[in-house]
Amino acid sequence: xxxxxxxxxxxxxxxxxxxxxxxxxxxxxxxxxxxxxxxxxxxxxxxxxxxxxxxxxxxxxxxxxxxxxxxxxxxxxxxxxxxxxxxxxxxxxxxxxxxxxxxxxxxxxxxxxxxxxxxxxxxxxxxxxxxxxxxxxxxxxxxxxxxxxxxxxxxxxxxxxxxxxxxxxxxxxxxxxxxxxxxx
Amino acid sequence: xxxxxxxxxxxxxxxxxxxxxxxxxxxxxxxxxxxxxxxxxxxxxxxxxxxxxxxxxxxxxxxxxxxxxxxxxxxxxxxxxxxxxxxxxxxxxxxxxxxxxxxxxxxxxxxxxxxxxxxxxxxxxxxxxxxxxxxxxxxxxxxxxxxxxxxxxxxxxxxxxxxxxxxxxxxxxxxxxxxxxxxxxxxxxxxxxxxxxxxxxxxxxxxxxxxxxxxxxxxxxxxxxxxxxxxxxxxxxxxxxxxxxxxxxxxxxxxxxxxxxxxxxxxxxxxxxxxxxxxxxxxxxxxxxxxxxxxxxxxxxxxxxxxxxxxxxxxxxxxxxxxxxxxxxxxxxxxxxxxxxxxxxxxxxxxxxxxxxxxxxxxxxxxxxxxxxxxxxxxxxxxxxxxxxxxxxxxxxxxxxxxxxxxxxxxxxxxxxxxxxxxxxxxxxxxxxxxxxxxxxxxxxxxxxxxxxxxxxxxxxxxxxxxxxxxxxxxxxxxxxxxxxxxxxxxxxxxxxxxxxxxxxxxxxxxxxxxxxxxxxxxxxxxxxxxxxxxxxxxxxxxxxxxxxxxxxxxxxxxxxxxxxxxxxxxxxxxxxxxxxxxxxxxxxxxxxxxxxxxxxxxxxxxxxxxxxxxxxxxxxxxxxxxxxxxxxxxxxxxxxxxxxxxxxxxxxxxxxxxx
Numbered sequence: 001x002x003x004x005x006x007x008x009x010x011x012x013x014x015x016x017x018x019x020x021x022x023x024x025x026x027x028x029x030x031x032x033x034x035x036x037x038x039x040x041x042x043x044x045x046x047x048x049x050x051x052x053x054x055x056x057x058x059x060x061x062x063x064x065x066x067x068x069x070x071x072x073x074x075x076x077x078x079x080x081x082x083x084x085x086x087x088x089x090x091x092x093x094x095x096x097x098x099x100x101x102x103x104x105x106x107x108x109x110x111x112x113x114x115x116x117x118x119x120x121x122x123x124x125x126x127x128x129x130x131x132x133x134x135x136x137x138x139x140x141x142x143x144x145x146x147x148x149x150x151x152x153x154x155x156x157x158x159x160x161x162x163x164x165x166x167x168x169x170x171x172x173x174x175x176x177x178x179x180x181x182x183x184x
Numbered sequence: 185x186x187x188x189x190x191x192x193x194x195x196x197x198x199x200x201x202x203x204x205x206x207x208x209x210x211x212x213x214x215x216x217x218x219x220x221x222x223x224x225x226x227x228x229x230x231x232x233x234x235x236x237x238x239x240x241x242x243x244x245x246x247x248x249x250x251x252x253x254x255x256x257x258x259x260x261x262x263x264x265x266x267x268x269x270x271x272x273x274x275x276x277x278x279x280x281x282x283x284x285x286x287x288x289x290x291x292x293x294x295x296x297x298x299x300x301x302x303x304x305x306x307x308x309x310x311x312x313x314x315x316x317x318x319x320x321x322x323x324x325x326x327x328x329x330x331x332x333x334x335x336x337x338x339x340x341x342x343x344x345x346x347x348x349x350x351x352x353x354x355x356x357x358x359x360x361x362x363x364x365x366x367x368x369x370x371x372x373x374x375x376x377x378x379x380x381x382x383x384x385x386x387x388x389x390x391x392x393x394x395x396x397x398x399x400x401x402x403x404x405x406x407x408x409x410x411x412x413x414x415x416x417x418x419x420x421x422x423x424x425x426x427x428x429x430x431x432x433x434x435x436x437x438x439x440x441x442x443x444x445x446x447x448x449x450x451x452x453x454x455x456x457x458x459x460x461x462x463x464x465x466x467x468x469x470x471x472x473x474x475x476x477x478x479x480x481x482x483x484x485x486x487x488x489x490x491x492x493x494x495x496x497x498x499x500x501x502x503x504x505x506x507x508x509x510x511x512x513x514x515x516x517x518x519x520x521x522x523x524x525x526x527x528x529x530x531x532x533x534x535x536x537x538x539x540x541x542x543x544x545x546x547x548x549x550x551x552x553x554x555x556x557x558x559x560x561x562x563x564x565x566x567x568x569x570x571x572x573x574x575x576x577x578x579x580x581x582x583x584x585x586x587x588x589x590x591x592x593x594x595x596x597x598x599x600x601x602x603x604x605x606x607x608x609x610x611x612x613x614x615x616x617x618x619x620x621x622x623x624x625x626x627x628x629x630x631x632x633x634x635x636x637x638x639x640x641x642x643x644x645x646x647x648x649x650x651x652x653x654x655x656x657x658x659x660x661x662x663x664x665x666x667x668x669x670x671x672x673x674x675x676x677x678x679x680x681x682x683x684x685x686x687x688x689x690x691x692x693x694x695x696x697x698x699x700x701x702x703x704x705x706x707x708x709x710x711x712x713x714x715x716x717x718x719x720x721x722x723x724x725x726x727x728x729x730x731x732x733x734x735x736x737x738x739x740x741x742x743x744x745x746x747x748x749x750x751x752x753x754x755x756x757x758x759x760x761x762x763x764x765x766x767x768x769x770x771x772x773x774x775x776x777x778x779x780x781x782x783x784x785x786x787x788x789x790x791x792x793x794x795x796x797x798x799x800x801x802x803x804x805x806x807x808x809x810x811x812x813x814x815x816x817x818x819x820x821x822x823x824x825x826x827x828x829x830x831x832x833x834x835x836x837x838x839x840x841x842x843x844x
Contacts, residue, residue, distance in 0.1 A: 002518045005457070005515075008464075008513065009511055009513070012506050012510055015554065016502065016507070018554065020499060
């Protein structure tokens with residue numbers, strides 16, 4: 001057996017190992033380029049029927065906060081909504097809503113019927129602010145530290161597991177001023 | 185009841201595949217005639233069983249039997265009949281079933297048409313086919329049973345992905361699979377030859393028709409897929425270097441190389457271990473393609489049906505098939521020594537250059553496809569490799585290849601005379617100068633690429649015709665003799681010329697459409713007009729329409745020539761109810777010289793609609809070129825030599841094999 005004839009097999013073994021590792025990864029999990037960066041500069045009016053709008057300055061109040069991108073037309077948002085209500089009752093941090101490309105009447109009805117977990121809401125009717133935040137699907141949830149830096153981004157509906165293992169520990173660490181071990 | 189029968193037929197097919205995979209191998213090794221004779225019978229039996237199972241699945245789809253989970257998830261009573269049938273393979277389980285059906289049909293074809301093969305070689309080839317069948321049948325039965333029931337049955341199905349409800353895509357997978365799976369025959373021949381330790385011209389002559397057939401089907405399959413992307417996705421492009429497109433393109437590149445290197449084995453009895461390796465690699469790349477599409481390891485627009493747990497099975501299967509065959513190759517190939525010697529400047533040399541460039545191109549595509557995955561696995565970084573990489577790699581590789589394609593056929597075997605060949609290509613050189621002059625006259629900012637493409641197309645197109653003219657002694661002999669010669673020219677020679685002309689048309693289509701296409705993107709209100717290249721489009725507004733299982737907003741564009749309306753284009757945004765999804769239906773008016781292409785997007789009557797309008801010169805030549813390439817392949821396939829085989833070679837080869 002001459003060694004050169006083993007080259008194809010060796011290359012294949014390498015590729016096979018790569019593919020095996022690849023199987024354990026999720027290609028759809030894309031890290032946000034905004035992590036560790038300050039929130040984009042924006043100022044949005046409140047959604048219909050609420051008083052407090054949402055602006056970049058509201059996220060630099062010294063207190064960590066949660067920003068949830070939602071819409072009344074988004075079915076997974078409805079799924080995560082009760083979890084946001086529960087998180088609100090914990091009073092760990094204010095939750096702000098970024099209402100993405102929504103009809104004013106629809107979102108008002110939505111919040112009235114399902115309950116309003118948000119301290120502040122911003123109505124991003126044409127989706128321009130969403131672009132600055134790098135939103136590519138609803139719902140998305142960001143965690144922002146007191147200085148207005150984005151610490152974590154969660155794509156898709158929050159599940160109980162995410163709340164218990166990511167959101168809550170991270171908010172507690174931020175509130176205590178600790179370096180967090182939570183992986184985002 | 186009928187789905188259960190189908191399920192049982194698949195289980196029986198698996199049992200039979202085990203028999204087909206094991207007995208003939210042992211029989212051929214030990215010289216037990218009865219065991220050797222099992223192979224063709226088992227192959228035919230398997231074909232009948234799998235065809236029956238496929239029939240049962242089709243029946244469930246046609247009758248909308250929603251108690252079958254697969255039908256309930258992928259079909260709908262309102263769907264037109266064509267898509268009910270194509271729905272059978274429009275999903276993971278069904279597409280696997282189609283894959284297996286084609287595999288066993290190829291196996292049965294070897295059993296039926298392989299009468300001139302030595303008995304042991306035939307038994308071994310069929311055994312390898314059987315073992316591949318074992319892998320796929322276990323995969324379908326243990327991880328993706330298409331006949332699983334859903335009780336209680338829902339009243340209505342969930343529908344097929346609307347993007348797949350399209351005539352182009354109804355036939356795209358079958359052709360693609362005919363290609364992918366067809367290469368399994370070349371693979372089985374290669375492994376059987378490695379087991380026997382012999383590769384000779386007769387072997388190459390048996391392998392070539394199967395490779396050629398698979399290659400033709402794959403060419404058509406890829407062309408159909410590209411055409412579908414062109415008109416259904418509504419992006420105006422026809423090739424996106426998407427991982428799944430690459431997955432079908434890699435076996436094509438390797439298969440094209442195999443097609444050409446098999447000629448060298450057949451005619452000159454050399455390049456053996458390389459050809460065997462190519463046969464293994466071509467099918468391995470087909471399997472890799474299946475893995476990439478079916479496992480979800482790579483994010484792609486094609487991720488219709490992905491499931492990582494199934495990926496583990498395919499990866500293991502891949503490891504056994506590819507790893508096993510490459511190990512066998514490492515062990516046995518050194519014994520396969522070539523006999524024929526040749527100078528670098530010769531037909532063999534040209535074909536080696538062809539193989540080298542195609543293999544490097546294939547490796548480049550493989551690298552570009554797997555690089556994001558490798559980087560993710562190593563560092564967690566997410567990247568995607570875009571058209572820029574592929575284009576910048578492909579142009580420098582394809583340029584010498586296309587240039588050499590015109591010269592290669594004019595070189596003699598063993599030792600060619602390059603100067604003489606170039607002298608004969610004088611008309612092609614003149615054509616290049618004319619093409620360059622036209623290109624300069626039509627001046628464009630993409631100047632260099634346009635000139636390169638035009639020059640190559642002219643060189644290859646006229647070069648291929650030159651070669652044909654020399655063969656039939658056009659103008660060098662009386663017309664009667666020329667016609668006589670043309671009539672007796674082997675079909676394989678005609679096939680080569682036609683296929684090479686197809687490449688020239690393809691290059692021309694790509695160059696002209698990419699260089700001179702005009703695209704306009706803007707917001708238009710009803711009554712407005714816009715000039716797109718030489719075409720004046722007038723927008724007449726948008727009207728709602730209703731289809732059998734969708735509603736749509738349909739835009740109307742009038743094409744105006746000399747103040748008169750000559751035709752109308754009606755692009756639409758379709759909204760399907762089951763499953764809820766929107767698709768863009770581009771309106772395309774194809775003609776040999778240019779395509780008009782219109783897409784209508786979001787908007788309303790007040791502010792106007794977002795529209796995209798194109799004028800795409802010669803774009804349809806891309807698919808025409810691909811089809812002509814396939815036509816050339818079929819022509820070559822009909823050559824008498826491949827059907828009958830040269831008697832001397834066969835006798836020579838079969839005598840020692842029978843004594844084994």
